[in-house]
Amino acid sequence: MKPSGVQRKIWIDGALVPWDEAGVHLLSHSHQRGSLVFDYLSVHETPKGTAIFRVDEHVERFRTSCVLVGLPLEASADAIRAAVLAAVRANPGACVAKICAYLPSVEVDVVPVDDHVALAVAAYDPTADIQARKPGALPFRKTVRLHIERETRNRRSDIIPPQAKVAANYVSPMVAKWRARRKGYDEIVLLDEEGDLAEGPTTNLFLVDDAGCVCTPPEARVLLGITRRSILELARAEGFAVREAPLAVETLESAAEVFLTGTTAGVWPVESVDGKPVAAQVPGPVTRALSERFRRVVAGADPTFAHWLTPVSEAGGRD
Numbered sequence: 001m002k003p004s005g006v007q008r009k010i011w012i013d014g015a016l017v018p019w020d021e022a023g024v025h026l027l028s029h030s031h032q033r034g035s036l037v038f039d040y041l042s043v044h045e046t047p048k049g050t051a052i053f054r055v056d057e058h059v060e061r062f063r064t065s066c067v068l069v070g071l072p073l074e075a076s077a078d079a080i081r082a083a084v085l086a087a088v089r090a091n092p093g094a095c096v097a098k099i100c101a102y103l104p105s106v107e108v109d110v111v112p113v114d115d116h117v118a119l120a121v122a123a124y125d126p127t128a129d130i131q132a133r134k135p136g137a138l139p140f141r142k143t144v145r146l147h148i149e150r151e152t153r154n155r156r157s158d159i160i161p162p163q164a165k166v167a168a169n170y171v172s173p174m175v176a177k178w179r180a181r182r183k184g185y186d187e188i189v190l191l192d193e194e195g196d197l198a199e200g201p202t203t204n205l206f207l208v209d210d211a212g213c214v215c216t217p218p219e220a221r222v223l224l225g226i227t228r229r230s231i232l233e234l235a236r237a238e239g240f241a242v243r244e245a246p247l248a249v250e251t252l253e254s255a256a257e258v259f260l261t262g263t264t265a266g267v268w269p270v271e272s273v274d275g276k277p278v279a280a281q282v283p284g285p286v287t288r289a290l291s292e293r294f295r296r297v298v299a300g301a302d303p304t305f306a307h308w309l310t311p312v313s314e315a316g317g318r319d
C-alpha cells in the first residue's frame, strides 16, 4: 500500500496500529459481504478540554446495530467506551471518531467459520486527514440543494432495518445519491416503503410547517440519529412544538423551512427541493435558532446540556 502520510493511529483489538497498516484482507468477510457495523461520533474542543458528544448513546446504538445484524461482538459497552476515549486521546486534533465491528476472517460462505468480531476505533480529522488529500473532493456547501429520490423498490425495512448502521445499508443510497450528484444536487432524501419521507443517506430530515411546528419522520422509519434526538430535545427546550409522524412528500414541498441533521452536517439548512427554493431566506428563523443552540451545546457553552459532552482527559473518562 502506498504510504498516505497520515500520522494517526487506529485502535484495533487493544493495539494502536499506524493508519497505513490498519488493513484487512481483500477477501475478508466484512469487505466481501458488507457486514461491517460502525458508528460515527463527533469530538469537540471545549473549555473542559477535548470532549466527545453523547458517547454513551453512540455506543448503545453501535451495540444495537451489531445485534440487528447478528454480529457476535464480545466487547461490553464500558470496553467500547474506553476504546473510544483511548483512540481520541492517542490522536490529538481529531474531530470525529469511527467505531467499527467487523469480521476480518477470509471466508467462503456468508456464515463465517471464524466468527471473531474485531473492534476498531479511528479518531481523525476528516478534512485534513482525508479530504484535503483528494484533489477531487467537493467543498462543503453551507446550504443544501436537495433532491427527492422517489424510487421505493429498495426501501425494504424487512431486509435490514434502517436502525442498523451496517455497511450494506449504504449501497442503495449511494446509487441514488451518485445519480443526483450528476444532476447537480448536493444531497437526497429517500422515501420509506410506504412512499413517505424518510431520511438522507447519512442525515435525518426535519421540516418546519406553516404553524412553526418542528416535524420529523418517526423512529420506526429511520436511523435513530443522535443529532436528530438532540435537536428534538433542543427544540422542546426552545419552546417549539415538535411532531414525530409520517410525512407525505407534499409536506416537504410546502414546508416553511427544511433542514438535515447528522454528526458531520450538524444542522444543515436546505435551500431548495428539486430545484424549487424553500423560502426567500435560508436558514429560516427556527433552523437558525436550533443550529445556534446546537453549536453552543457542542462547544461546551450551554450548561443545561453539558452532560452530553464527555471529556477525554483521564479525570473525565470512566476507564
Ligand code: PMP
Binding pocket: 040, 165, 199, 200, 201, 202, 203, 204, 223, 224, 225, 226, 227, 228, 261, 262, 263, 264
Ligand atoms: N441516517 C443515516 C442513514 C445515517 O447514516 C446517519 C449518520 N449516522 C444519520 C441518519 C444521522 O445520524 P447522527 O445524527 O447520529 O449522525
